[in-house]
Amino acid sequence: CLSVVGGIQPDILPDLVENASRDDGFIDRLLFAYPDIGPDHWTDTGVDQAAQTAVERLFSDLYGLSGAEMPSGDVVPRVALLDTEARRLWGEWYTDNATEHRDEALPSSLKGSWAKMPSQAARLILILHITHAVDAGARPGAVISKDTLIQALGLVEYFKEHTRAVLGELRTPRPQIEERILRGLQERGECMTGVIHRDILHSSIKADRLKSTLERMLEDGLVTVRDSKPSGGGRPTRLWKRVEQEEPVKLGGHGYRSGAFRAHGSR
Numbered sequence: 001c002l003s004v005v006g007g008i009q010p011d012i013l014p015d016l017v018e019n020a021s022r023d024d025g026f027i028d029r030l031l032f033a034y035p036d037i038g039p040d041h042w043t044d045t046g047v048d049q050a051a052q053t054a055v056e057r058l059f060s061d062l063y064g065l066s067g068a069e070m071p072s073g074d075v076v077p078r079v080a081l082l083d084t085e086a087r088r089l090w091g092e093w094y095t096d097n098a099t100e101h102r103d104e105a106l107p108s109s110l111k112g113s114w115a116k117m118p119s120q121a122a123r124l125i126l127i128l129h130i131t132h133a134v135d136a137g138a139r140p141g142a143v144i145s146k147d148t149l150i151q152a153l154g155l156v157e158y159f160k161e162h163t164r165a166v167l168g169e170l171r172t173p174r175p176q177i178e179e180r181i182l183r184g185l186q187e188r189g190e191c192m193t194g195v196i197h198r199d200i201l202h203s204s205i206k207a208d209r210l211k212s213t214l215e216r217m218l219e220d221g222l223v224t225v226r227d228s229k230p231s232g233g234g235r236p237t238r239l240w241k242r243v244e245q246e247e248p249v250k251l252g253g254h255g256y257r258s259g260a261f262r263a264h265g266s267r
Helices: 010-019 049-063 084-102 108-135 146-170 172-190 193-200 207-219
Strands: 225-228 239-241 250-253 255-257
Touching: 010 193, 010 207, 049 108, 084 108, 108 146, 172 193, 172 207, 172 225, 172 239, 193 207, 193 239, 207 225
Parallel strands: none
Antiparallel strands: 225 239, 250 255
């Protein structure tokens, strides 16, 4: 069993889906983490040496674990079972997840991920069960507690939230986002970034993707931006404005002539 952890730029994700077979369930097997980065600032704070040492020790101890040796000499995996309370909670969560999976309101792009969440949850439960024990200097026991299950299901909810954000954005190509922004700016005039995110796009994409989209639109000459300092002080506000485009001029049915015109939906 090999777990792979990596990073990818949001704008490349649609290509990842497009190039993968739509029926192989590849995307459904990924657990996405897509947090908003927030403002960047310098800090002298580094990685705590004690924390780094603890992580190295944990991985070394995990690597040192062994399976159960049978009389024949074969080594087989050790088995851990949920205790009574954990088993009851697991049944409730499983039913709730299955109900969400069948709900017509759940987008079709999430159906595959939701179908695999029980197996993902089981893996997370086992990971926490083992690491908690090893971190405490003990061998993992044969019974998994309700507390460990609750922690693992909390992680599952985190990944569900971020899967919604990631796959929701995959359904919204950049040209479509740009078109919505331009239409909103035409109707409203100059707008702050937060207004574009909340009122024009209805928070349908992550703030980081909005930022990169606006920067690309600025490079393409579709919008302008200026910083406005609040009268009461504080950080300046970025105000975006649509650049009025020239009407396309058709040339003999073969193309368009316009230095400022850009056909949305193509690059």
